[in-house]
Every structure is written in structure tokens, then in C-alpha cells.
Amino acid sequence: MADSHETLALPEPDRSGQHPLETLLLQRRSVRDYRTTPLALSDVGQLLWAAQGITHGQGLRTAPSAGALYPLELYVIAGRVDGLPAGVYHYQPDGHQLLATLRGDRRNGLSQAALGQSWIADAAAVVVFAAVYERTARKYGERAARYIHMETGHAAQNLFLQAGSLGLDTVVVGAFDDDTVAALLQLPSDTRPLLLMPVGGR
Numbered sequence: 001m002a003d004s005h006e007t008l009a010l011p012e013p014d015r016s017g018q019h020p021l022e023t024l025l026l027q028r029r030s031v032r033d034y035r036t037t038p039l040a041l042s043d044v045g046q047l048l049w050a051a052q053g054i055t056h057g058q059g060l061r062t063a064p065s066a067g068a069l070y071p072l073e074l075y076v077i078a079g080r081v082d083g084l085p086a087g088v089y090h091y092q093p094d095g096h097q098l099l100a101t102l103r104g105d106r107r108n109g110l111s112q113a114a115l116g117q118s119w120i121a122d123a124a125a126v127v128v129f130a131a132v133y134e135r136t137a138r139k140y141g142e143r144a145a146r147y148i149h150m151e152t153g154h155a156a157q158n159l160f161l162q163a164g165s166l167g168l169d170t171v172v173v174g175a176f177d178d179d180t181v182a183a184l185l186q187l188p189s190d191t192r193p194l195l196l197m198p199v200g201g202r
Helices: 021-027 041-052 107-113 133-165 178-185
Strands: 007-009 072-078 087-092 097-103 125-131 168-170 192-201
Touching: 021 133, 041 072, 041 125, 041 133, 072 133, 107 125, 107 178, 125 133, 133 168, 133 192, 178 192
Parallel strands: none
Antiparallel strands: 007 097, 072 087, 072 125, 087 097, 125 192, 168 192
């Protein structure tokens, strides 16, 4: 059982690139109906790596970031993941690992915070994209919000295409109450939720 603040190593991500990009682009669709099959822990790790994994010795990641400041923070709300107790986990790109922050299944609460979108509760897991705006604003001032939103789109599309490669489905959800989601996940005061991506099997 994962205790709060316990760090869990993720399986090493696959970098073999077995599926042509063109095929994944052609097949990419928003899906809101998921099977009850649990996700493999390796799939969760692969999705997180695709969105924000480190790909260079200097800390550069899979998605571009203005000034390489990386304001994004990814959280996994696990419900049905083999080898991962239900709870909230904070992805740590450095070391490719998860930090357990809260125990217990938060998918129903997240669904309610997202205006009752039931497929969020049905998904095996939900990836929450959040950002620390000050991390980018220190350098770019008022342009920071624009750059962060661009970066979020890049990272989310990476996760979308990786899901397709793994035979999984997802959708981008932007309709939710920010304060409720932040409170549900007990996000730090400087961290704002930006979008949700429920993930499930086909």
C-alpha cells in the first residue's frame, strides 16, 4: 500500500517507436467510453514520460517549454491501475517516478468537479495537468500565461498520441471548477489545474 509521500519507481519507458506517427495522427480521436480493464503501471509511466519525460542529459523534456523553465506539474488520479493503489500521485520527471500525495479514489469527486462528466469517474486513471505560473512569469512576465498554455497543448497531444500507441483511449477535459479540483487534490497554493485527461482501455 502506497503511503502519502512514498516514492514509487516507474518502469523504464519504451523508446523504440514501433508505431508510425502518421498512423497515430490518423487514428487520434476523443473517446469518452472506457472499458473496466485496469491499466498496467508501465502504461501509466509511458503516458507520463510522453507528456513530460526527460529526453536529454541537461533535463530537456518531450514537450517544448519557453526558456526550458518547465512550469507544468502532472498528477495521476489512480483508480484501476495494476500495482498502484487508488490515490493521487505527483509525477517526478527527474527519476521517472511517482510521489504518493493522497490515498483513496478521487475519481468521483473529480467527475463532480468537472460538471458531472461521468466518463471521468469511469476511466481507469486521470492525468491532471497543472502549472506553476510564477516559474515562467519570472522571465517572461505577462507573456507567461500564453507560453504555459502552448506548452500544455504540446504535452497533452504527446499523451494523446502515446495513448493511441498503447491501444488506450483518452479525451481532453477543460470544463471543471478550478478551485474544487485544486482542493480535491490538495495542490500547492502556487499550482493551478489546467486540464484533465481520463484514460482507459478500448
